[in-house]
Amino acid sequence: MSKERILSPVKRIRAGISLPHFKGTAETETVNITPEKVFIPVVMHIGAPCKPTVKAGDKVYVGTKIADSEAPVSAPIHSSVSGTVAAVTVKELYGKPTEVIEIDSDGNMEADPSLKPFPVRSKKALVEAARLCGLVGLGGAGFPTHIKLNPPKNAKIDTLVVNAAECEPYITSDYRECMENYDDVIEAIYLIKKVFKLERVVICVEANKPKAIKKLYEMATDKRDKDDTVKLMKLPTKYPQGAEKVIIYSATGRQLPPGKLPSDVGCIVMNVTSLGTLYRFIKTGMPLVSKRITFEGTAVKKPQNVMAPIGTRVSDIIDFCGGVDDSFSKIIMGGPMMGVSVIDGEGVIEKRTNAVLVLNPSSTAPSTPCIRCGRCADKCPMGLTPANVEAASRIGDTGRYEKLNINLCMECGSCSYVCPAKRPLTQVMRLAKAELRRKKQ
């Protein structure tokens, strides 16, 4: 492959941290898992919760719509197994009571006979496809994709940024999407490029994934790319390279101002798995019903990627994958930097879940006083000074939060990670943001 066709970042953030990779599952084939029961929450996205459209006793297939909402910012939800609706009930998820649709699987995983391909030729049809598919940002944000693909009329979109950075340790599910579902991803890229008449597509991947770079390079040099507008960009292996603002900055040099959307700087950012899922829907009519999950961690006996129907319980995945060490002390939904630790194995796989980590106890040094080393400020991708926020929070000076620009914080965890005094900086940031929201109401 000729070197000049792989781009280097246009701009580099003056921050970012080097993390251990732990990408041990990268070269393992994804295995399908078929649970006996699923619990599908009615809200798995940013926006209005859906209302169930089924009731106990209804027969459903894989892909049957089971919940929807009239609200513009929302995404419909589909059954991930074939079987019978056991109940529409409330279950405690992430410590919050959440409405879930409980479905007993008949084990056949039979697809809904009414599903059919959804050809897309216009922007409108593409937006409709994203909505019908129930697609949300699968990188972890959970923002409904049909909103993202339907920018305001005055926004001039010229660039599609394909996010294959996958900068969190352990997680390899996007990488596997590139390797296993490469055709759908590429079709989606060309479709979006055509429909939006884009000037350029930048496929971004971190330098630590040479095989993905090779595969994605084929994508970028595909014969369909006649006018040479699809480019591959190798990003430095620095966390949080895959964060939306950071990846736009790297790919285009444009800085996304606080509170603005990517469309305001002419970009659409799509995660590779979102692209693959979108094209699968267009091709077959099968909406987003399952998710590739990286099952890893220090307590995991057999780390691997599994394709789990949405609503699968964590405990089912643990059993399916041959169990975990008895000594485990933590279950994390997501990666070790931004994932949420849960109280038990009853948590379920949501649309935006991309990993389940089970960790053994690790020795954590206690918090000591801040020694003002400045590492948190040095490494913050948003140019904030977490130590100052913590100091303000400690004395209750909430009036200073806005001056400290805390709303820019995306809770990437870099500040807490590097802090030698082990201060809970990210946690304080999170609390401070919540405090500020409360004050504004």
Place this chain on the structure above:
Amino acid sequence: MNNMLNVSSSPHIRHEDTTSGIMMDVVIALLPATIVGCMLFGLNAAFIVCTCVISSVLFEFLWNLILKKPQSVGDFSAIVTGLLLGMNLPPKTPLWIAVIGSFAAIIVVKQMFGGLGHNFVNPAMAARIILLVSFPSYLTTYLEPFTHKIVGEQGTITSATPLAIPFETLKNGADYSLKEMFFGNKSGSIGEVSAMLLILGGLYLIIRKVIKPIIPVSFIGTVAVMTYLFYGFDLRITAFYLLSGGLFLGAIFMATDYVTSPTTDLGKLVFGIGCGLITFAIRKWGSLPEGVSYSIIIMNILVPHINKLTARRPFGVKGVKENG
């Protein structure tokens, strides 16, 4: 699945660096220069350093004990303060003065302002200045290297530090060897004599990513440029002044103290240049032979302002400079 699970806020992994680890790295970096100083000035010097370290740790321990605060001796910062104080004292300092110095550093400068992370000036540096103005004659009595080999441990052959040599004498060809001065064979405070080992210690800290080279380089660089410009464009005399006094000890180990130096890269540069300018001004126009301690203390006081003025611009925020 009967485990009591640990639920905590992300991130769930942390870097292995700890405060005590960083402090230990500083101690490791300081030890070679300290040992050479003790070899040069005899057992008495070793006693002074040990007294400073032990009394500093003891004062920290007692402060926490008496005020019923959580014990902070384990973060090793008192060891660093004690060691730096000892290294900054002349080899003939009476031990009781060393103990007073530790008290000033740990109790007055550090703990009374809130303990680790809250002192606004470097404790060891401030303590040295307190001793200097309280006991000027003791603090300015320097020994000739290897005095103990010539007249025994109790004997005294006093010597001026190289900085006290008048410029005219230097210009007319004073008797000194830059090589000997670089290795450490000169009179001065216990820990400041061997520039070579101090630089090695600094490199260790840079490689271990404990400090960034910005402050030492800009500090020493500024003094070098100013000396070169004001002392007749003579490289040999410039080198002589750089290797004299506490410049390397101060620039590498005292000015880079996290608590009392700026957190931003630009701020570090401003701080280093400021230290260099003040050091040079005191050496050249002041009535004191050495200005490193005062320059660091003065710049320490300016740190909050430097931090505020050099704060990074938040991502995507235009025009506004306020970030702290």
